[in-house]
Amino acid sequence: MSVIKVDGLTRDYGGQKGVFDVSFHVDQGEAFGFLGPNGAGKTTTIRHLMGFLKPKAGSCTIDGLDCWHEREQVQARLGYIPGEISFFEDMSGTEFLKFIAEYRRIGSLNRRDELLERFALDPKGRIKKMSKGMKQKLGIVAAFMHDPDILILDEPTSGLDPLMQSRFIDLIAEEKKHGKTILMSSHMFEEVERTCDRIGIIRNGRMVAVDATAALRERHTRRYTVTLGNEAEARAFALDFNGVCNGLEVTVTTKQSLEEIFMNYYGGENHAEHGTV
Amino acid sequence: MLNMALYKREMKGSIKLLVIFGAVITMYVSIIIGMYDPELMKTLDGFVEAMPEFMASVGMKAHAATLLGFMVSYLYGFILLIFPMLFCILRGNALIAKYVDKGSMALLTAAPVKRRTIAFTQMKVLISGIVLLILYSTGLELVCAGSGFPGELDVTALLMLNGGLLCLHLFIGSICFLSSCLFSDTKYSVAAGAGVPIFMYVLQMLANVGGDAEKAKYFTFFTLFDPDGILAGAGQAAAGIFILLAGAAVLYALGTMIFDRKDLHL
Numbered sequence: 001m002s003v004i005k006v007d008g009l010t011r012d013y014g015g016q017k018g019v020f021d022v023s024f025h026v027d028q029g030e031a032f033g034f035l036g037p038n039g040a041g042k043t044t045t046i047r048h049l050m051g052f053l054k055p056k057a058g059s060c061t062i063d064g065l066d067c068w069h070e071r072e073q074v075q076a077r078l079g080y081i082p083g084e085i086s087f088f089e090d091m092s093g094t095e096f097l098k099f100i101a102e103y104r105r106i107g108s109l110n111r112r113d114e115l116l117e118r119f120a121l122d123p124k125g126r127i128k129k130m131s132k133g134m135k136q137k138l139g140i141v142a143a144f145m146h147d148p149d150i151l152i153l154d155e156p157t158s159g160l161d162p163l164m165q166s167r168f169i170d171l172i173a174e175e176k177k178h179g180k181t182i183l184m185s186s187h188m189f190e191e192v193e194r195t196c197d198r199i200g201i202i203r204n205g206r207m208v209a210v211d212a213t214a215a216l217r218e219r220h221t222r223r224y225t226v227t228l229g230n231e232a233e234a235r236a237f238a239l240d241f242n243g244v245c246n247g248l249e250v251t252v253t254t255k256q257s258l259e260e261i262f263m264n265y266y267g268g269e270n271h272a273e274h275g276t277v
Numbered sequence: 278m279l280n281m282a283l284y285k286r287e288m289k290g291s292i293k294l295l296v297i298f299g300a301v302i303t304m305y306v307s308i309i310i311g312m313y314d315p316e317l318m319k320t321l322d323g324f325v326e327a328m329p330e331f332m333a334s335v336g337m338k339a340h341a342a343t344l345l346g347f348m349v350s351y352l353y354g355f356i357l358l359i360f361p362m363l364f365c366i367l368r369g370n371a372l373i374a375k376y377v378d379k380g381s382m383a384l385l386t387a388a389p390v391k392r393r394t395i396a397f398t399q400m401k402v403l404i405s406g407i408v409l410l411i412l413y414s415t416g417l418e419l420v421c422a423g424s425g426f427p428g429e430l431d432v433t434a435l436l437m438l439n440g441g442l443l444c445l446h447l448f449i450g451s452i453c454f455l456s457s458c459l460f461s462d463t464k465y466s467v468a469a470g471a472g473v474p475i476f477m478y479v480l481q482m483l484a485n486v487g488g489d490a491e492k493a494k495y496f497t498f499f500t501l502f503d504p505d506g507i508l509a510g511a512g513q514a515a516a517g518i519f520i521l522l523a524g525a526a527v528l529y530a531l532g533t534m535i536f537d538r539k540d541l542h543l
Contacts (some may be wrong), residue, residue: 050387052541076389082543086380090290102282104388140385 001028001151003181008058019044021058026183026198031176033192033213034185042185043083045156045202049183050080062150063187081156083185084236085139093123093130093138099140112145119166124212132159140168145176153184157191168193189261193217201261208262218253220256220264225249280390287402291368295409299362302414305356310421313347321351344422344429345438349504352418352441354485358478358499361446363408366471368406369453372399373536376464384543391407396533403450411443434457438507441518445502448521449474451528457531461542475542498524 001183002025026032036042036051047053048060051071051176060067062074087096097112116123121137136159143151157165172195176182186192192199193213200210209216227249228234238245243252256264312321325332373396376382385395415436422430456470477497484494494500501521508512 047541047543050543051385052383052386052543054538054540072389075387078387080383080387082383082387083382084380086383088286088381088384098383099282100388103280103385103390107290217530 002026003063004032004049004152004183005061006045006049006058007060008054009045009050009060010057011053011055013044016204018119019048019202020209022202022205023058024200024207024210026181027031027178028181029176031184031196031237033196033199034183034202034228035187035189035192036185037102037187037198040202041205043154043203044153044205046083046183050078051075075165077148077150079143079146081139081143081153082090083154083158083181085135086204087127087135087138089128090124090125093121093134096127097123097142097145101145104146106146109145111147112141115130115141119164124256133161133164136160137164140171149180151180151182151184153182155185155187155188159175165191167229175215189255222231222254222256223251225251245257278395278397279338280402283385283390283395283398284402287372287399288405289405290371291402292508294364294367295406298410299413300366302356302360302410303417306414309351310344310348310418311357312351312469313344313426313540316448330486333485333487343431344426345431345434345464347506348349348422348435349438349508353438353504357372357414357442358445362449362474362478363409363444364406364410365403365450366467366474368403369450369457369470370463370466372403372454373457373532374460374463375457376401376468377461377543378463378466380543382541386541386543392537393533396536400454400533403454404447407445407446407450411439411446413440434508438504438518441502441504441507441514444518444521444525445499447499447525447527451525451532455532455535456526458536458539462498462541 004026006025009022010018010019010020013167017039022041022045023031034042034045040079044053048055049062049067051067051074054068063077065074068073074136088099092100100106101109103113119137119140121134121141121264123138123141125134127135127138136156143153157168160168169191176195182196184192184196193216196213198210198212199216201208211219226237226243228237229248231248234245234248234250237243238250241250241252243250297394373382376385386392418435418439419430419432430534452473453470454525456473457466458465477499480497481499483490484492484497484500498521501517503514503517506517
């Protein structure tokens with residue numbers, strides 16, 4: 001059953017900016033990766049889902065509720081990490097989390113403490129003085145602490161170090177196991193690839209591909225089998241290039257970068273234009 | 278309709294400004310009421326005779342007979358208009374437009390709280406601040422007049438006068454609130470929210486000078502607050518206050534409606 005549904009969504013900002021006839025859906029218990037370069041329309045689409053913007057054409061629904069007209073009911077079940085988080089900078093992290101809990105009328109704070117521990121965040125300091133990574137962690141805690149069953153995450157790992165990125169990915173995997181529906185945007189293929197079941201690729205405001213992660217990965221990996229002179233060399237080669245050694249033969253795999261995947265979808269016609277994106 | 282968590286946070290945000298303006302008003306009100314002295318009145322009347330246009334432009338007229346008349350002349354033309362007005366401008370802009378401009382409005386709208394509730398709560402914060410300032414001024418006037426000149430102040434008339442003043446500031450607040458809801462950019466929100474009341478006050482100053490410039494009074498809402506008329510119990514003054522109050526209600530409702538329906542690029 002589709003929980004998040006975007007149907008023919010259009011908003012034209014002029015000059016090729018905006019989103020045009022975007023359609024996709026995310027099923028119950030599914031993690032959907034929303035992939036695209038900066039300025040492709042990911043955030044614009046998410047703003048419509050959040051009920052911040054009214055669709056000019058098309059519609060967005062979450063669990064059958066209209067994201068604009070019934071946004072309060074939708075919001076009750078939603079957890080959201082904005083692409084660019086702007087806090088009340090006069091508060092400390094602790095005050096902020098307390099405010100959000102009261103504002104949303106969250107009863108239990110167990111989840112908050114558990115999340116703070118997981119991300120090794122001490123929220124006592126003033127938000128103004130926090131680093132980008134600390135602010136991002138604070139945003140994550142605020143988005144997850146009411147235990148929402150639908151998550152909309154706009155580039156949630158930006159600013160996190162690799163350790164915290166992997167803790168976040170573990171969190172997403174757990175949430176998915178609990179049947180949560182997740183929409184996660186990113187401009188990094190690897191991140192989405194590790195967490196999402198299906199991936200939608202958006203470029204210049206248009207969906208260019210929606211496919212299962214496995215299929216996409218399969219289509220965009222290349223394998224080379226190299227035959228080396230002796231086994232010692234073959235083992236060394238396999239170690240250096242992360243390949244699979246089989247006697248004298250070593251198979252190495254390369255993944256295409258997002259850029260290359262886009263090239264694949266667009267072919268030659270937009271080649272020159274793509275170079276400037 | 279009211280979100281208590283937001284209301285508490287924003288009232289905390291109002292405290293600093295309330296204390297500052299409260300202190301300024303305390304200073305002026307106590308000094309000016311303390312100056313009420315038939316002997317000193319002559320000096321002030323001397324100023325009015327020496328530079329009538331300037332004194333009139335800030336609402337100060339000669340020969341204020343009673344203590345209340347004296348207060349109307351020296352407090353209700355400038356001090357008690359300007360400082361609550363500055364409060365409206367600063368808070369009005371900060372309550373909605375600043376959050377939208379900075380993006381932190383996303384924290385408030387990404388929650389199961391109606392946008393109408395957010396706007397209504399912020400409106401209550403602005404109104405609470407205005408009411409606190411006027412209540413404080415009233416109390417202060419009563420204390421200063423009571424201790425300096427026992428029995429000289431017509432308390433009922435003062436309460437009526439400050440009721441009118443409250444309506445005037447509620448109206449000014451509604452202009453700032455509407456502009457804050459309307460514009461997503463603080464630049465424009467301040468331009469309209471501060472520009473309109475200040476321009477109207479300048480027109481009022483012009484009109485007070487008299488002569489040809491008196492016609493300016495038909496173009497400023499400050500004319501609707503007529504302290505002399507209120508004290509004289511004139512029907513026209515009561516109608517003016519009613520228009521201010523009704524106008525405020527319309528503008529607050531309009532602001533809330535606009536905020537509820539507008540696109541937020543957060």
